[in-house]
Amino acid sequence: MIDLYYAPTPNGHKISLFLEESGLPYRLYRIDMSAGEQFRPEFLAISPNNKIPAIVDHQPVDGGAPISVFESGAILQYLAEKTGKFLSPELRERTLTLEWLTWQVAGFGPMLGQNHHFNHFAPQPVPYAIERFLQETRRLYAVLNRQLEKNAYIAGENYSIADIATYPWVVAHERQRIDLAEYPAVRNWCERVKSRPATQKAYALAQA
CATH class of the missing domain: 3.40.30.10 (Glutaredoxin)
Known part of the structure; x- marks a missing residue:
């Protein structure tokens, strides 16, 4: 349990x-x-x-x-x-999965979290911070989009902990001022994950 x-x-x-x-x-x-x-x-x-x-x-x-x-x-x-x-036991797929898991926990999540904070929770608007974290959010979505243009899922053809870690942040894209139409591979992946019963x-x- x-x-x-x-x-x-x-x-x-x-x-x-x-x-x-x-x-x-x-x-x-x-x-x-x-x-x-x-x-x-x-x-x-x-x-x-x-x-x-x-x-x-x-x-x-x-x-x-x-x-x-x-x-x-x-x-x-x-x-x-x-x-x-x-998490595949095969060396290359496992390594790729852990790379993208680390990318999410070290970059994608924290930067999008700062985007959330300065757009929705800061007591006073801070234009520099809003713009800085918006631009970094866009850069990270572009990184993810390029990866998903090559694969059905983030680390290849198999759903993995890299997808599980990333999806909950992408779901909140509107609060990050992100239009998924600009990232079609991310949008399509997001729909695939959303449709899973789990x-x-x-x-x-x-x-x-």
Whole structure:
């Protein structure tokens, strides 16, 4: 059994997407960040960076005590290795998948997050920051579009944790002032992922 500590954010959706795709049994624990629940000692014990998502695996593959994992990229790799799903054992495909997973967690997510912040949450408009992060967002979408022009999915012909990590950020493209018509390969990929039954189940959690 996996305990998922969750909020309906792009990073939270990554893990519910994987769990729904893989069929691993899990329990959902919602963290109300507006109420400061991410700072409670019991949550910090499993997520010392006081952010969601985090998991506790009560049946790790080594048969030992429960193990906790924080940071979305680390969780996705952990779960992929546990299940043998969405991360190829073949050297080249695995390496490509991990490259694009790292691209998402190190660049695509953080830059789009800054775009969100300065466009929607900053107390005062900061024109330089708005423009800087919009331009970087556009650059990153162009990088992703070029990759998807060559492949059905980000790391090749197989759906992987690179897609699972990236999709929840692309869903929010309108809030990033991005028109997917300018990135047709990304738009087509986004529709393919959206149509997956597990995607629909994972996003239904946000409404429950």
